[in-house]
Amino acid sequence: MQVSITVNGEQRTDEVEPRLLLAHYLREVRGLRATNIGCDSTSCGACTVIVDGLSVKSCTVLAAQADGAQVTTLEGLAGADGELHPVQAAFRAEHGLQCGFCTPGMVMAAIGVLADNPDPTDREVREGLEGNLCRCTGYHNIVRAVLTAAQAGPAAGQVPQAQEVQA
Amino acid sequence: MIPTAFDYVKVRSVDEALAALAEHGEDAKLLAGGHSLLPIMKLRLAIPTVLIDIGGIPELSYVRVEGDEVAVGAGTRLFEIERDEVVRAEAPLLSHVAGRVGDPQVRHRATLGGTVAHSDPASDVPTGLLALGGSVVVQGPAGRRSIPVTACWTGFFETDVAEDEMVIEVRVPRTGSSGWGYEKFTRRENDWAIVAAAAVEGRVALANMAGTVVRATATEEALARGASVAEAAALADQGTSPSSDMHADAEYRRHLARLLTRRALETAAAA
Amino acid sequence: MSILGTRVVRTEDPLFLTRGAVYTDDLTDERLTGALHATFVRSQVAHGRLLSVDTAAALEAPGVVAVVTAADVTDLVDIPPPFPFINAAMTRPWLASDRVRFVGDPIAVVLTEERYQGEDAAEMVVVDVDPLPAVVGTAAAATDEVLLFPEAGTNLLAAFGEPVPEDFFDGCEVVVTQALVNQRVAPVPLESRAAAAAWDPDGRVTVWCTNQGAQQARGQLGDWLEMDPDLIHLITPDVGGGFGAKIGADPEYAFIAWLARHVGRPVRWAESRSENMIGMLHGRAQDQVVTIGGRRDGTVEAYSLVFDQDCGAYPRIGAVLPTLTMLMAPGVYAFPKVHAQGRALATTTTSIGAYRGAGRPEATAAVERAVDLFAAEIGMDPAEVRRKNLVPAFSAPHTTPMGATYDNGDYTAALDKALEAAGYDELRAEQARRREAGDVRQLGIGLSVYVEITGADNGAGTKEAAELEVHADGTATVLTGTSPHGQGHATAWAMIASDQLGIPMEKITVLHGDTDLVPQGGGTMGSRSLQQGGAAVHQAADELIEEARRRAAERLEVDPTDLVVDLGLAGLAVRGTPGAGVSFAELAAEERLLVNTVFNADAPTFPFGAHVAVVELDVESGKAQVVRVVTVDDAGTVINPLIAEGQRHGGIAQGVAQALLEEVLYDEDGNPTTSTLADYPFVSATELPSFELVEMATPTPMNPLGAKGIGEAGTIGSTPAVQNAVIDAAAHLGVRHVDMPVTPMRVWRAIQQAGSHAQQEGN
């Protein structure tokens, strides 16, 4: 079947198997391999991307279901001049990543958390990230990074592409 | 892990969906949010050959006050129910249980109709609905009918919804002014309930204490007789048949049912 | 001002945060063009005779190029046990031929053109197994009633140490004994295992795989494939966590290389999480008995630890973990008598390997639980009992009854700092208040004081290689034999070199993980990297300066001793002659300025610390929530506090996870019941508080940096602190012990039992 999906602002039409998972579509068809796959049970969140303004686990969405959608992945966050998105910048400043495997999903989920709640508490960040697992950081610096990013204002809860993260 | 191959049909209306269901018969499955169906398909525990995607049917996504009930469309996503001002005001327990499902990403996809139709005995929304009362509206070739929530979940992953029917809407009484309580016991915050108890207006429902979500009838009867919360809650596990698994054995589940019922009732009474 | 000791943000991060790291499964290397995808068919039965493997249907499936079974593997010998002391009959076949020994044992491999085709075809391979009884747990293994390797005649892999002498506790006023379970856990690096291989026409193979040390992995592949290691080019791409489970190579990696040769095409493999949970090494898995005896005044006189190590089906590192546990048995204590004995046993389960701490957390958990049990028995505050028995501060090496030689330490200071930061007295007062009031939420305070060993000889000795070159354009390259997978070596090694040479960090490139570039290396494990690899970079910079000095002296016609390093110049200046000097880059323009060195630490180091965990326990449900973790982790000199703290955080979290949540479970037939992340309770952010870290740094004399290892400290310290805290929260109800993970059900049951016990005694 054909799907037409806009990823990081770029629309394309591709022939895919109906069972193709969005995560694999992004990685294999679109060649965007920042999005990782860490589990088979929708548990780890490593595959989190923003679809039509909402954080979702792309391992549990069919590419077919995303037909016509706007998708943002980690690769779509930084400005053309290389300027980091506030959440990316905060992850760096606070050492919110070690091996980096959870990071793309964690960053996208964090944007979702901040879209929902621009000024969260430590506990609210933890609850907002409950669907994202990290083995390296003990979450401590990830939580700090999200709290730091929140100080950047509304931009921290938005993605650059023409889509609003729904609150 | 990936699902086995299937054909995919995207439908835009309830009529199209029902027509597709009729055409493809028992090999077909409705795909709503896909957050119960796709995980089990990836583990190859379900192998439908046709998926009918009802995720994009606009007419199924709404919240409306109708008389003394709140009507919520089956396609409404759980995060929308969690945040909807009308649901929060008129049926706060429903908003709360929707917000207790999984994690934010899951709630962004999962639908009301999907969680009702999936009939997992541990699921939050059916537990809340069972305590709230009300009904599930389904539509099939013969038209619409209404199933009282007490008759909806008939067995482990089984419902009264026929193969050629689909869930259209859920209707719950407006209980906005009544106190309510929901106690979900998990090891990790985002886990499925090991046991959960929902209480509102003297009705109590339990998750994961039997093959379906169940009402704690002995507790409800005791409350109706004027028993104290503690006395009534001590009967919560009567008539249940909890299983033993690696998270909890049956004895502990019974203990939790009594404890959580007491706490849910106390919270409801405190409001 | 020195850059060392400052919070430098990582140089790795910009790419990781914008493009994502490039893990093995992300590779688009042209040598892998047209690669086939390998899918393993694994045993779904724990133990049995393999009767037949029917590949006919799978061979007909779309995209299938080959289905390989044991019959095809005619040119490889079975994998011998990894240590000479293990019975030689305990070999591992590449693919099962006559017997399967755990759920996950590889039976066949399907090679397909497309990834998705592999799973479909693998399902069509029909495997017929005649089941044998499973051997689950060390108790079952030790009976030898069912043998995994009948030719070996026993399930015992190795026995270490002698039984405890009968009179060992004679004369003690108080003796407490307790069986403890240090449960099996899964390392779960977020990146599962993956490998790819492509052969050159000239018989050389390039293997990409996710691991913790390319050189060691290459050595293992060479041994297994009976190849000259020089014919193996092993590349370690970015690695998504290891935690010990990616040390060396797994047989699957070698087999991917073999398959690529077998079919004459590149092959790649990336396992699913479900496969990972049964196929990758697990950790811990000891059944222990501790006995502690002493006087009522709190002095411990004798301590013994007797335990069985579950090694799973095929011996791996698990078989030697008992030696580390035994070595570290006395921990921080000056107990006059210590005895330890361990056995290693085979069971029909996933093999056991190293997991963050590997052997030391098991020792610490045992002794820290024992001390608490002793304190409870004599009715003394556990902090007080610890203080009475700690090895006093020492700066000259201290040798323990188990023969370990600790470099230096001040355990009392660590404990005092932790207690003070936690507000121990106020916590005890709050606990007393809640007990008095009969609150539903009781407070528990748990302590642990630990010492561990880092940079131990990992087979390659205690040395590490580094190459450092300054280029004519003023940049520098560091080649290291360590293998960072989150530890930030690219940043830290650049800091070390920059600090000595004055070359800005952004001009220093750190390379690792390619055996053609870096043929020697020990990898990253056992918290060795900074103290050996970082020290090697430091030594390389020293040697490079000496080489530069010799050349600069000639060029400037001055005495070498008149030359001093000028950091602003990034070169050498003539003392007392402003403006006279030469930069390293200028020297490199004349002739390559490159040194190659090996740093050899004479001995390991012994980081130490103290943790205080505070939990709130719902005594009605048995559920505990960790509300505070306060830690002192002394790892000597800290090069980059940002990174060191990150190591502590991650370690603490994994330690808390073991205490509270995580456990790999099997049913009685040997079927794993926790083989997805929906079932295995991997700790998430909501179960953890933010951590309170207290600084303490006692430099070691064992290397010029003064650094000890920090990678595993958090895990070692936090597990017993949290377990002790939960038990402490229910201590007033009569609870003395609950095994890990301290699940709500276990705690609730312990409270029930203590209650009925107390009632009976009262009657």
Ligand SMILES: Cc1cc2nc3c(=O)[nH]c(=O)nc-3n(C[C@H](O)[C@H](O)[C@H](O)COP(=O)(O)OP(=O)(O)OC[C@H]3O[C@@H](n4cnc5c(N)ncnc54)[C@H](O)[C@@H]3O)c2cc1C
């Ligand atoms: C990681 C994770 C965690 C979760 N945690 C929880 C939790 O804590 N508590 C909880 O309650 N749930 C939890 N869930 C389940 C979640 O709530 C499910 O998504 C939901 O139950 C199903 O909704 P869906 O729209 O995704 O349904 P789908 O997966 O699309 O469908 C589920 C089933 O219902 C059928 N169906 C769907 N819509 C209709 C309809 N309108 N009429 C008839 N049949 C229909 C489908 O054919 C299918 O059989 C979790 C899920 C995941 C992935």
Ligand code: FES
């Ligand atoms: S890969 Fe999607 S949640 Fe784990």
Ligand code: FES
């Ligand atoms: S940084 Fe490694 S899993 Fe999060």
